[in-house]
Amino acid sequence: MLQGVIHQVMSGIATGGIYASVALALVMIYQATHHVNFAQGEMATFSTYIALTFINLGFPYWVAFAIAVVISFGIGLAIERTLMRPLANAPVLASVGVFVGLLLIINSLSGWFFDYTIKQFPSPFPDHPMLGGYLSGHELGSTAVTLIVLVLVYLFFRHTRLGLAMRAAAFNPTSARLVGVRVGWMLALGWGLAAAIGAVAGCMVAPVVFLDPNMMSGILLYAFAGALLGGIDNPLGAVLGGFAVGVIENLGGAYLVGTELKLTLALVIIVAVLTVRPTGLMGRKVYSRV
Amino acid sequence: MRRHRARVSRVSNLLEARGLHAAYGETKVLHGIDFAVRQGGVTALLGANGAGKTTTLRAICGMVRTRGDISLGGRRIDGMATEDIVRLGVAHVPEGRGTFMELTVEENLKLGAYTRPAREAAADFGHMFEYFPRLKERFRQQAGTLSGGEQQMLAIARALLLRPRLLLLDEPSFGLAPLIVQEIFRILKRIREDAGVSMLLVEQNAALALEFAEDAYVLETGRIVMSGPAAEISKDEGIRRSYLGY
Numbered sequence: 001m002l003q004g005v006i007h008q009v010m011s012g013i014a015t016g017g018i019y020a021s022v023a024l025a026l027v028m029i030y031q032a033t034h035h036v037n038f039a040q041g042e043m044a045t046f047s048t049y050i051a052l053t054f055i056n057l058g059f060p061y062w063v064a065f066a067i068a069v070v071i072s073f074g075i076g077l078a079i080e081r082t083l084m085r086p087l088a089n090a091p092v093l094a095s096v097g098v099f100v101g102l103l104l105i106i107n108s109l110s111g112w113f114f115d116y117t118i119k120q121f122p123s124p125f126p127d128h129p130m131l132g133g134y135l136s137g138h139e140l141g142s143t144a145v146t147l148i149v150l151v152l153v154y155l156f157f158r159h160t161r162l163g164l165a166m167r168a169a170a171f172n173p174t175s176a177r178l179v180g181v182r183v184g185w186m187l188a189l190g191w192g193l194a195a196a197i198g199a200v201a202g203c204m205v206a207p208v209v210f211l212d213p214n215m216m217s218g219i220l221l222y223a224f225a226g227a228l229l230g231g232i233d234n235p236l237g238a239v240l241g242g243f244a245v246g247v248i249e250n251l252g253g254a255y256l257v258g259t260e261l262k263l264t265l266a267l268v269i270i271v272a273v274l275t276v277r278p279t280g281l282m283g284r285k286v287y288s289r290v
Numbered sequence: 291m292r293r294h295r296a297r298v299s300r301v302s303n304l305l306e307a308r309g310l311h312a313a314y315g316e317t318k319v320l321h322g323i324d325f326a327v328r329q330g331g332v333t334a335l336l337g338a339n340g341a342g343k344t345t346t347l348r349a350i351c352g353m354v355r356t357r358g359d360i361s362l363g364g365r366r367i368d369g370m371a372t373e374d375i376v377r378l379g380v381a382h383v384p385e386g387r388g389t390f391m392e393l394t395v396e397e398n399l400k401l402g403a404y405t406r407p408a409r410e411a412a413a414d415f416g417h418m419f420e421y422f423p424r425l426k427e428r429f430r431q432q433a434g435t436l437s438g439g440e441q442q443m444l445a446i447a448r449a450l451l452l453r454p455r456l457l458l459l460d461e462p463s464f465g466l467a468p469l470i471v472q473e474i475f476r477i478l479k480r481i482r483e484d485a486g487v488s489m490l491l492v493e494q495n496a497a498l499a500l501e502f503a504e505d506a507y508v509l510e511t512g513r514i515v516m517s518g519p520a521a522e523i524s525k526d527e528g529i530r531r532s533y534l535g536y
Contacts, residue, residue, distance in 0.1 A: 161404065168390055168401050175388035177372040178351065178381075179448065180405035 014139035016246020017146030021201035022223035023242040025194035039102035041216030047072040047199030076195025110213040121206035142204035231280030310358035334499035337509035381454035391434030402451030439470035496533035
């Protein structure tokens with residue numbers, strides 16, 4: 001029994017890493033625009049297809065992976081520049097409409113370019129169990145990749161000028177312009193980074209759930225629940241929330257509601273957070289004195 | 291009341307505006323004003339609430355829709371993006387101080403020097419701590435926790451780290467205790483003597499502004515109604531009654 005629980009917690013952490021990455025991507029765009037990018041999941045799915053295309057062309061796994069991440073960065077950047085920028089001052093509903101439209105369009109494009117059949121996606125990690133049998137090689141490897149990405153993103157935002165400028169542009173665009181930050185480009189970079197992080201998440205989850213155009217739709221819900229749980233304006237909170245949701249989902253699926261009803265747990269978390277503590281567990285408190 | 295005469299000496303003016311109009315949407319705020327800031331000089335912009343002082347500063351920085359000419363050191367800057375005007379050496383201490391509340395004091399200062407090479411800027415941090423020792427004490431603190439006076443100091447330091455040719459100050463005395471205001475203006479005087487930076491100062495506190503500035507303009511509902519040396523303007527009967535209160 002105890003071994004079973006430990007196993008469920010560990011593989012919950014592994015899937016939680018995927019949710020954490022997608023949650024981080026959501027938070028990055030949310031901080032800058034105060035909108036949730038509903039198309040984040042479909043963008044990640046599309047990126048995963050790009051990786052698969054290059055793998056099938058005969059590129060080594062990590063080369064295809066890197067190409068997909070870079071192309072996704074470019075796609076994210078381009079989406080912000082062309083579709084989102086004209087909406088900078090539009091009412092909320094207009095933006096929501098564009099996000100939903102984007103979701104449907106990218107979903108259809110994935111199906112159109114790569115067809116709707118469910119495809120296998122390779123894992124670059126060894127096939128045998130690790131850590132005394134608690135985790136598969138892929139689970140351990142994908143968790144490591146997720147953690148590396150999270151640490152890199154953290155270091156980028158904390159310790160580089162560009163990262164600081166991006167945070168400044170998100171928090172206070174007017175003041176950011178007054179110190180010479182090109183705010184429009186910072187938003188576009190944010191979209192690019194979010195898309196790149198999504199690409200990593202897609203490639204890491206695809207070997208487990210298999211690749212089809214709707215691969216990320218459930219994952220986006222879990223990620224959104226994680227982001228809300230941790231605090232959608234707090235990157236660290238969202239990441240921890242993503243991991244927490246992964247563990248809750250796994251334990252709940254194994255011992256509480258069964259795998260069929262797991263997705264409802266995400267909805268329960270979303271509703272519970274929004275009613276009980278809308279800022280999330282680690283929602284940012286900003287001190288202000290006048 | 292004396293009619294406004296545009297200053298002619300082109301060479302010595304760092305900033306010149308001619309026939310400057312500005313509007314927020316349909317609401318016109320400036321109706322064709324002319325003014326100048328001399329190289330190394332301090333110009334004060336006076337007027338009641340809603341006269342268009344803040345809008346004038348915003349117009350210079352391209353933060354509001356304008357018509358008319360604005361030139362900085364002989365180069366037209368009207369119609370340029372805010373970021374590009376800033377990069378030409380125009381630093382703006384905005385209304386409300388523009389603090390990055392969520393970031394630390396250190397990060398706020400780093401952003402001030404964002405457009406400059408990091409190593410060069412690091413040396414300037416030392417100068418800022420000489421002017422504003424309190425910022426050094428609060429270096430790692432979240433900027434939102436600073437008092438109003440400290441935030442004003444932070445805003446000025448952030449602006450100076452750009453190494454500006456022109457410093458735009460929007461009511462640096464606003465909401466501050468008189469002692470703090472005196473301290474801030476003492477520091478501004480020092481900065482001016484040390485760095486020779488030209489300043490355009492918007493103030494409701496006319497007595498303070500006229501004492502600090504050499505030239506002054508008086509705005510009334512978007513038009514300049516008087517201009518000249520600050521010393522002369524402070525003697526004007528009408529100004530004394532309307533803005534100085536004695």
